[in-house]
Amino acid sequence: MIRLIAFVVYMISYLVYSLPTLAKMKKLHPEMPVAERDRLIHQLPSKWSSTIMKITGSKVEVKGQEFLPEGPVVFVCNHEGDFDIPVLLACIDKPFGFISKVEVKKAPIISSWMEVMNCVFIDRKDRRSAVKSIRDGVEKLKSGHSIVIFPEGTRSKGGPIGDFKAGGLRLAKDAGVPIVPIGIKGTADIFEKNNRLVRPANVQINICQPIEPHLIREKDMKEIAADVRNIIISSFIKEKKAS
Template sequence: MIRLIVFFLYMSGLLVYSIPRLKKMKKLPMDMLVHERDLKVHETPQQWSRTIMKITGSRVAFSGEEHLPDGPVLFVSNHEGDFDIPLLLAYVNKPFGFISKVEVKKVPVLSSWMETMNCVFLDRKDRRKAIMSIREGTELLKQGHSILIFPEGTRSKGGPIGEFKTGGLRLGRDAGVPIVPVSIQGTADIFEKNGRLVKPAIVSIAICPSIPFEDYKNKDLKEVAAEVKAAIITAQKNSSMAP
């Protein structure tokens, strides 16, 4: 209970305290290089996320950073729980925005930070708006920003990895960027498996070898989804066997 209280107090104070920084990020020069701008914006969310992970008391094993290619990529990750985003922001040193449910857009300050990070808000209940969101994500990738998607569409809460839907993968193919599979294990043990309380857990992130655009551009997206899912499952098995 104490960790949960500390977490909410930290987030509440943080959002108010971050408003001046947010205004500065929104005023960054328009002619600034995309990579430089994204790194500058990424500093604050990464710092928050590292503090959040410290509050949970979790031990994190991170591997595969050498697999990150230069330039924009489509990160494709399995989705265990609510702490997946803070975990990835804290440890992946390549700035990225992510696809989020549209309801989060109603949260003051947080939604403005997400927009500045190049996140895309997806309304799954409205097909037309969902298609527009996919196009928005594609344009962001073409502009040089990286995007993260969770193709399961919902949290597994520590259960078996669900079916990978193909809609999000279209972003990578339409933008012509590499796909980077990402394996997450243990985040559900922080929150979802504890009756909605925050507790320490053993967590791992593994960045899998990227899939170049040339290797998947002519494949059926269902085949691509299966390959990405298989890579993530293999990474999880290897992580489980590690001493």
């Protein structure tokens, strides 16, 4: 209970503390190089997330940072729990926005940070709006920003990795950027498996080799979705055999 209270207090107070920085980020010159702009914007969310992970008492091991390419990518991750985003923000050495449900837009300050970070909000109940959001995501990628997607569509809460929906992966195909598979294991042990209390856990992040644009173009998106899922699952099987 103490960790949960500390997490909530820190989150609320830090969001208020972040307001002056948020205002500065909104005023960054539009002609600033994308990589530099994203790096500046990413600094505070990354710091915030790192402290959150320290509050949970969790240990995070990251493998495969050397596979992160230059330029924009679509990170494709399995989705274990609510702490997936903080873990990625804290540990992935490459700025990114992410796909989020449109309801998050109602969250004060958080939604403003997400807009600055070039996140994409999708209304799954409105097909026309969802299609427009995907197009916006493609434009962000073409402009040089990276995006994280969770193609399972829901949290596995530590269970088996679900099937990957192909729709979001079209971002990579339409924008002509690589897909970087990322496996996440252990975040559900922080929260979802503890009756919604925050407890320490061991978290593993496996960054896998990118799938290049020409390979994405040559395959059906459902086949790509299955391939990415298998790559992520295999990364943990290799880890287990190695140990």
